[in-house]
Amino acid sequence: MNVDVLNRSGIQPASASKVGIADCDVHPRPPGVGIGGVSKALYPYLSKRWQEHVEQFGMLYRQPWEKGSAYPKGQPQACRADAWPPGGSPGSDLGFMQQQHLDPNNVVLGILNPLTSGQGAQNPDLSAAITHATNEWQVAEWTSRDTRLRASLMTPYEDPPAAVKEIELRAGDANFAQVLFLSRTAEPLGSRKYWPIFEAAAAAGLPIGVHAFGYGGWPITNSGWGSFYLEEMVGHAQAQQALLISLIFEGVFERLPNLKVVLIEAGIAWGASLAWRMDRQWRKLKAETPHLKLLPSEYLRRNVWFTTQPIEEPEPREHLAEAIDWLGWDRVLFATDYPHWDYDDPARALPIPMTEAQRRAVFLENAKAVYGVA
């Protein structure tokens, strides 16, 4: 729904970072694509049948618009005004991303999270074809050309057998760091429907990443659709709380004790409060969920990680450090969300008291441990 009207040129260099960092939320995007459209950059990885399909029928989601997201974004393509490569679109050009972000910020590990890749598309076979193509594209255009980058394994997760097939195809391929979901699924994420996907991911040693947004067809509120993009953006925190509640109480982590789940772009400061609430209520109601052997908070602190961007900004900032104390510094992974408008600059995003060990954990070591990168 956004129309690009600004003239963009030039690159604003970010402040150079001395220490290497992991950026756990970087968005590559095939050029010239909006939601509902499919970039021709994916055609080399699509059969003729699916190329013709998207030419005629497009790709439809559980939302109103043929192209564009449910709510108009705050900026064209929700991107930084300076993130347009000459003649291109944000996130489409590796060289530009290296120059603007990866090099000056000294990103030594970047997790790619493509968002317009067929996940949650209504047509399950199309969802499978586009996610498969996106995986091929990530390797060909990104990870094979920059060893700092790792791809997210995209799957048609609303069709679990097809998703499992795609995971098994890539198991052991070091180009892929995680299996990616969008947060707004058609059923709560802990539902048994999705268990085969979790089992396949765990068998392949891949964490599950869950990024904000999605097309499950349910409104953010418990009372229908809100009016504003702001409600959706704030609401990613509540949506991810809901899916985390589901993962924990449905017993996913009891069934798969080694499964790692990374919650991306939904906040970190709410984690402790939710853990307190879950424990308190579960103590009274646990007869309903006898499959749980640990406190809900124990699963959270064993199996779940949180990425920082968009980092909460309390006044005073020290309150955020306390919120992380309560959650655990080992749970927090730094992320910028490049090239989106609400990007967090690694030099400025965490103006809070941290020990050197905490800083290294948040900016690099936690990510290396979660993603198994040496």
Added chain:
Amino acid sequence: MPPTAPIDCDIHPAVPDLSALLPYLDDLWRDTVIRRGLDELNTISYPSRNPLTARADWRDGTGKAATTPQALAAQALEPFHTQLAICACLYGVQALFSEDMGAAFARAINDWIAREWLDVDARLRASIIVPMQNPELAVEEINRVAPDRRFVQVLLLAGADHPLGKRHWWPLYAAAQRHGLPVGIHAGSTYRHPVTPVGWPSYYTEDYVNQAPAIQTQLTSLVAEGVFTRHPDLTVVLMESGVTWLPAYLWRLTKFWKGLRGEIPWVADPPSSVVRDRVRLTLQPFDGPPDAAAVMRVMEHIGSDEMLLFSTDYPHWQFDGLEALPAGLDPALAQKIMAENPLRTYPRLNATIAALPGNGREETVA
């Protein structure tokens, strides 16, 4: 300093069974109940035998709790030395699909509460139950009941047909403001939509835990749609939905307001300050840290000592014994939570408190 006699801002008298309301229904609806064989209107928010719905030692021989003012006084008022308690009757009249039936049952509940509870115990106040099926009918009910000044707020459930900030609801907020009534938004739902943004959960525990994030999305709606801007004297009380989520929620909301305020230009002040000025939260179920020493840290993050209102959530099982106040609260803050904050929140309490202790109706005092 003698211990403050608390004002309990969330207690739940229970409709013992549907027949108790028959005297308060007109012929059409009384006949409907009998001829059509209506079931009880308990919702899936509080299934009758669920451990949370009523604390075991508060249940009577039939397994029910809070069905008489005598039981409520003996279990919820006297042990806590409660001076006033605000009733919020949770009987699923809001979830009926017929607007007319919803309105008839809301009227019946309000008249039943006035006659069989407020008339019996002078310490009790009540929330006006409204037919959420239709704001026009809800306003009619507010206007009908509000002259009885023992009704001190309008009660909504957190889950409804439409987000609570939408213009759909504004006539209701205008009516509440006109009568000096805060609007209480209580955990629970009419179940027109799933409680979560990702569909229906499998377990009751998930539904209940999700009441906190769900009410957060409603608070976002109220702020973003400009309900507080439009109704400068309206107070909203979030009930039985937790409190410690508030700081992280406000940090995120205020951050996105900074980035996206062009979308909602009518929200001129930072949401954190709007919410601290205009929103209050009942205490139980208190979702605080297990370490009592950290409780005051969380209170500092909330950033106001005026927001929390004492509640037992009787007869729901939120604590054992008399431990309604969480350990670790600073005594001065506890004092404010117990009486000062409720008195500031509910203007009508001040009008009647001078008459205490007393008996009988006090609407003439105001």
